[in-house]
Amino acid sequence: MGAKVKRKRPLEAPEPLPPWRRPLVLGGVGAGLVLAAVLIVLLNAQARQAGTPTVSAGTYAGIPAHGRVLGPEEAPVTVVEYSDYLCPHCATAHEQIFKPLVSNHIAAGQVRFELRPVAFLGEESQRAAEAALCAQEQGQFFTYHDRLFAAQRQYGRGGFTQARLESYAAELGLDVATFSQCLQSRRYAGEVTRISQQAVRDGVTGTPTFFVNGTKIEGVIPFEQFYAQYIRPFVE
């Protein structure tokens, strides 16, 4: 048995580089820069798209609305949702449960929906909920609600600075001076605290939590299941 041949250490290449190969070998940094730039451009384009609200004001046209409540009083099903604007799963519930509920069942008069904004996740949650209530003063609770979830998807916590909250109000055509004054005065701080305390009394330990005609549903479930299990028994 011969002794094991010791493997050469890598990168021992004594002969000079052929000229045609130099750019290829030395171009590592350049290729990395280009790849990173492409990724950053793609990422930003996507984030901008995510920040575009996907429910427009027209979505709520013709639906009876009273502040944080959407749908007719006589609807056979009442859905209450406790939601935190900073909670990613609430943003998912907004897309996967709230939106089909609006277009298919609230608009049809089958469901009356109440949104209760809570502040479980810190200062930004509180500020966003107060801002939604300031928008409610101007009859735009639900369009502003849509805007807040779009902002969460785009910016996370950073979407709820005073300046950004005011910019969303401007985008939606609210009276920005009135809105800013409302936000700065913390007019709805007590209301958000009251709703959050109510949530705790109702046994809510996380968001989103729904109550459909009094039955508690925690977290996000597929809309088909949400409808079949909790709505259909009351509307068919």
Added chain:
Amino acid sequence: MPPRSTRVYWAQGGVAGVGLLVALYLTWLKLADATALCAGVGDCETVQNSAYSEIAGIPVALLGAGMYAGVLLLLGLRRRGGPHQAELALSAQLALVTAGVLFSGYLTYVELFVIYAICPWCVVSALLVTALFALTLYEWSHHFAQR
């Protein structure tokens, strides 16, 4: 004690291996969407659910895992191939980790100044890719300085 170049080579393998595990864990967190309820948990969730956590449906953590796996593959090629193949593999590795360190740096900027949320596992990955970049650049510059 093994020569410095060998130590640097194996250090790259170690860092890339740990980085791959961290990136796979973050990918699992993103894809499994483990909790469907927000109950005051940390900011990893905010980061992992933000618009910056994926590109065209591909989690950025999976891109990171691909980068670390690519580095491990290239390290293997460098040991098995001839000298010129090893050079090309080293340059390809430098391209990968340059992209990785820049993209990771940008994501850290996004965490700090855009979404105001920090995911500790993402910070660990950012530190690992920075170490990998430094080790690769060290080896690359030493190798080509002699040519």
